[in-house]
Amino acid sequence: MGNERELDALDHDILFHLQRDGRLTNVELARRVGLTPPPCLRRVRRLEETGIITGYRARVDPDAVGRGLEVMVSIEVSVSDLRTLEGLEATIAAYEEVVEFRRVFGTPDYYLRVLVADYAAYETFQTKKIIGIPGVARVISQPTMKKIKVTD
Incomplete structure (x- = not known):
């Protein structure tokens, strides 16, 4: 999972939605990408553990x-x-x-x-x-x- 070629379409979709709203609940994220919550959460955790998702933060004016x-x-x-x-x-x-x-x-x-x-x-x-x-x-x-x- 360490490089771009190992990401599938669902991983890219998850990243797309989290980049726009990092506060999405797992249930809402799963709904948007067409998964049930448990496999969605596993994918998000894998993306975090492999360093593809490097963190979450608040944007401040x-x-x-x-x-x-x-x-x-x-x-x-x-x-x-x-x-x-x-x-x-x-x-x-x-x-x-x-x-x-x-x-x-x-x-x-x-x-x-x-x-x-x-x-x-x-x-x-x-x-x-x-x-x-x-x-x-x-x-x-x-x-x-x-x-x-x-x-x-």
Whole structure:
């Protein structure tokens, strides 16, 4: 069950419904996919145990919790030694404001998705937390104008 080829149509259907509503009861999920509850529950548990379903969470309105400004940040680094890069990654990954952090091929070296209250909060984040990390050569910030599609 560890890879895509081992999932059958029912597994994909279960995943489809749970991705849209992770709070579905097993009875409702079973009804939607055309199973009785016991085999449906077994399939969901197998999907969880094999790591295909990695968890469940609540989506929270960022404005409601004071994090309404989303900024996409690209970072270029000026070093290539592994110790410095690992330190940079550990430092940035630990920041609460950073909700997504990726190392990519090519330039820039990293992309971050940052959620903060407003522009002043972002300026403080960038100047106090990002600039000055050993290895950071360039930071480019792009505040989000409008979210067109978001899929978690």
